[in-house]
Amino acid sequence: xxxxxxxxxxxxxxxxxxxxxxxxxxxxxxxxxxxxxxxxxxxxxxxxxxxxxxxxxxxxxxxxxxxxxxxxxxxxxxxxxxxxxxxxxxxxxxxxxxxxxxxxxxxxxxxxxxxxxxxxxxxxxxxxxxxxxxxxxxxxxxxxxxxxxxxxxxxxxxxxxxxxxxxxxxxxxxxxxxxxxxxxxxxxxxxxxxxxxxxxxxxxxxxxxx
Amino acid sequence: xxxxxxxxxxxxxxxxxxxxxxxxxxxxxxxxxxxxxxxxxxxxxxxxxxxxxxxxxxxxxxxxxxxxxxxxxxxxxxxxxxxxxxxxxxxxxxxxxxxxxxxxxxxxxxxxxxxxxxxxxxxxxxxxxxxxxxxxxxxxxxxxxxxxxxxxxxxxxxxxxxxxxxxxxxxxxxxxxxxxxxxxxxxxxxxxxxxxxxxxxxxxxxxxxx
Numbered sequence: 001x002x003x004x005x006x007x008x009x010x011x012x013x014x015x016x017x018x019x020x021x022x023x024x025x026x027x028x029x030x031x032x033x034x035x036x037x038x039x040x041x042x043x044x045x046x047x048x049x050x051x052x053x054x055x056x057x058x059x060x061x062x063x064x065x066x067x068x069x070x071x072x073x074x075x076x077x078x079x080x081x082x083x084x085x086x087x088x089x090x091x092x093x094x095x096x097x098x099x100x101x102x103x104x105x106x107x108x109x110x111x112x113x114x115x116x117x118x119x120x121x122x123x124x125x126x127x128x129x130x131x132x133x134x135x136x137x138x139x140x141x142x143x144x145x146x147x148x149x150x151x152x153x154x155x156x157x158x159x160x161x162x163x164x165x166x167x168x169x170x171x172x173x174x175x176x177x178x179x180x181x182x183x184x185x186x187x188x189x190x191x192x193x194x195x196x197x198x199x200x201x202x203x204x205x206x207x208x209x210x
Numbered sequence: 211x212x213x214x215x216x217x218x219x220x221x222x223x224x225x226x227x228x229x230x231x232x233x234x235x236x237x238x239x240x241x242x243x244x245x246x247x248x249x250x251x252x253x254x255x256x257x258x259x260x261x262x263x264x265x266x267x268x269x270x271x272x273x274x275x276x277x278x279x280x281x282x283x284x285x286x287x288x289x290x291x292x293x294x295x296x297x298x299x300x301x302x303x304x305x306x307x308x309x310x311x312x313x314x315x316x317x318x319x320x321x322x323x324x325x326x327x328x329x330x331x332x333x334x335x336x337x338x339x340x341x342x343x344x345x346x347x348x349x350x351x352x353x354x355x356x357x358x359x360x361x362x363x364x365x366x367x368x369x370x371x372x373x374x375x376x377x378x379x380x381x382x383x384x385x386x387x388x389x390x391x392x393x394x395x396x397x398x399x400x401x402x403x404x405x406x407x408x409x410x411x412x413x414x415x416x417x418x419x420x
Contacts, residue, residue: 011413015406019388042390078409079416093307100303101404103388109408148411171418172411178229178313180252188414190407194311196225197400198319199288201358201382203221204398206289208381 006054013051014074016041021071033064083108084172085146089161090153091116091124091131094176098150099126109148113140117157134161141168148172155179216264223261224284226251231281243274293318294382295356299371300363301326301334301341304386308360309336319358323350327367344371351378358382365389 020041024032034052038045052065075081086104088095091114098104099111114131116122124131132140140146149165151158151173158177165173166187173189175181181189230251234242244262248255262275285291296314298305301324308314309321324341326332334341342350350356359375361368361383368387375383376397383399385391391399 011410014413015403015409016390018409019406077413079412080409082412082416084412084415093303093310097303097307098404104405104408107405107408108412147415148408172415174408174411180226186418188411188418190411192402192404192407193225194308194402195314195317196229197402198314198317198358198384199225199228199290200221201384201398201400202289202292202294202318203224203287205294205357205382206292208396208398 010051010054013043014078017051018071018074018078018080021067021074024067025071029067031064031066037065080108083110084148085144086111086148086150086174087140087146088114088129088150088152089116089134089137089165090114090151090157091118091121091126092152095150095152096126098152099129102127112144112146115140117153137164138168141165141170146170148174150174150176151181152176220261220264223253224288227261228281228284228288228290231277231284234277235281239277241274241276247275290318293320294358295354296321296358296360296384297350297356298324298339298360298362299326299344299347299375300324300361300367301328301331301336302362305360305362306336308362309339312337322354322356325350326363347374348378351375351380356380358384360384360386362386 020037034045034048037048041048052070086109088098088111091099095114095116099114104111111127111129114121114126114129115134115137116131117134119133121131122133147170149170149172151161153161155177158175158179159181162173162175162181162183166183171187173181173183173187175189175191176194178193178195180191183189230247244255244258247258251258262280296319298308298321301309305324305326309324314321321337321339324331324336324339325344325347326341327344329343331341332343357380359380359382361371363371365387368385368389369391372383372385372391372393376393381397383391383393383397385399385401386404388403388405390401393399
């Protein structure tokens with residue numbers, strides 16, 4: 001399927017479509033009109049039609065969308081028909097929380113190992129996922145098939161860790177460190193900046209109160 | 211200061227300005243031109259001037275921006291001159307990770323208590339922050355000044371927990387549960403949907419490979 005010119009805004013919305021369609025499947029719903037989907041997702045039906053038309057349009061007039069088909073097609077577009085092996089750099093609470101979250105695995109993101117500079121954590125396991133020393137990072141990646149690295153270490157070490165990962169061939173970085181990484185064009189970075197999200201709450205709360 | 215008509219896009223960028231200005235302060239930089247700031251932040255100087263003009267423009271021709279002043283002004287706009295007490299619903303790994311993250315406190319977000327339905331966690335503390343039973347939620351909020359609740363519990367319990375929080379007067383929800391909460395207009399929700407962020411990585415990685 002050709003879907004090269006899809007705007008970033010549409011791509012940002014796809015995981016949400018995927019989630020709602022997954023819920024519909026769990027409820028046993030086989031097909032849904034853009035109108036019903038619109039009500040559930042609280043976006044306009046015309047937005048839905050427009051978004052899904054990007055992929056050749058899965059809907060049929062008077063029938064609606066085939067939930068299972070659409071779910072699987074969007075999954076394929078999102079690359080969820082493949083499996084990604086994930087390592088976690090930083091085995092603190094956040095790293096362990098990610099290792100522990102079995103739901104990621106259901107989507108095809110399999111946490112394989114954690115790495116930490118703290119030698120006291122070495123040998124520990126979380127849900128069967130071992131913690132290794134940062135010294136072993138390159139060796140591990142050379143000998144294992146790793147696509148994504150989550151950075152859950154403090155800001156001060158994040159840039160250096162990213163450099164090592166990129167040098168050894170990692171192309172997907174899930175960055176929780178509160179800093180913007182400078183990376184080559186062929187490296188994908190998704191930032192999760194938790195404090196910025198908290199600041200948006202405080203902004204909205206204080207502007208309400210005025 | 212009047213800043214009511216600021217677009218959501220600008221607001222989304224403010225925490226990032228705040229972060230860079232904070233770093234400049236730490237480096238001892240007293241003033242910076244929009245050109246220099248542009249290079250650091252990798253956005254255009256005209257974007258910076260336009261964004262900061264929303265707040266009356268803090269810059270002076272030929273002088274640039276006063277870093278400390280701008281940092282504090284943006285902090286005020288973001289509501290960071292106040293302190294927010296935070297409770298965490300769900301004392302699993304993610305809840306504990308948030309409780310453990312002392313940096314939020316530096317920004318004025320103070321984690322006060324965790325709540326969990328798992329009675330085995332009751333009495334536990336993380337960085338001095340106690341875990342209470344979910345049965346004690348309403349009593350705790352009635353007797354303490356709480357502005358924000360983080361939801362770090364599974365999707366199935368999130369909607370019900372949010373309802374209880376809103377009923378007792380909480381107006382800020384930091385939602386990590388993988389579901390969209392339906393809330394009244396005066397309640398602020400910020401979502402952190404981790405799996406959606408992972409899916410954007412897989413989308414971008416798979417479209418690169420083609």
